[in-house]
Amino acid sequence: MIQQGRVQGVFTGRPKEIVDERGTWTSSICRDRVRESVEVSLQGLAGDKVAQPYHGGPGAAICVHLSDHYEFWRRQYGIDLPYGSVGENLTLWDLTEADICVGDIVRLGTALAQVSGPRVPCANLARRIGRTDWVKLTIRENKTGFYMRVLEPGYLREADSWMLQERLNASGPIPAINRCMYLKFDRDFAHSMLDMSGLEEWWKDQARQKLVNAEHWTTSMQD
16 A cells, blocks of 8 residues: 655745736746755745635645656647646655545655645646646646645655555545546546545535536636
8 A cells, every 4th residue: 555756846935026928926836946854834835835815725735746747748748847837845756646545644754744635727827837728738638736734744855755654535536536526527426525534625615516516617627
């Protein structure tokens, strides 16, 4: 059961003014790579702060993407992005998103964290990458990344191991949640999401809403 990956990159940042062809905007999405050990609290990584009030919170304390994503975008679309380009705090090596299940409890350095649900791609992310179709592309290719909550504070750094300590929902890989909510709605799977330990309550609310009305906002994300 024990799965091991590696932290390929650690990134933190605070709100910055960004200037592009559309003007000036403020975001924390342009995070900086950190080579030294970083303190991990219940709020996330030291030196990291979100700009928008609807981002962050204990259930989204750490944003994670995978080196596998970057290789995919380069191979399939010729989009050559350095690690950290999608605003993540951690880039993982030697794992794919299908290896990650919601509720997974993981040792990262000396900290203990839990996978809380998929990341929802947003317009700021599309603006950062410079592709207006980035949100829909991310959904269609099912490579969203995911969030974690911190269970035990500690420290982590680049090259630390990702060590799975406990798997609570073997039937809840991150791509399966995305597939149900965005691409091919499965009522049985949506019902099972309501019982997934560790899944952020926000996602359970979305599943409940979609069970009542399949024409949920998630449906428009794939069009």
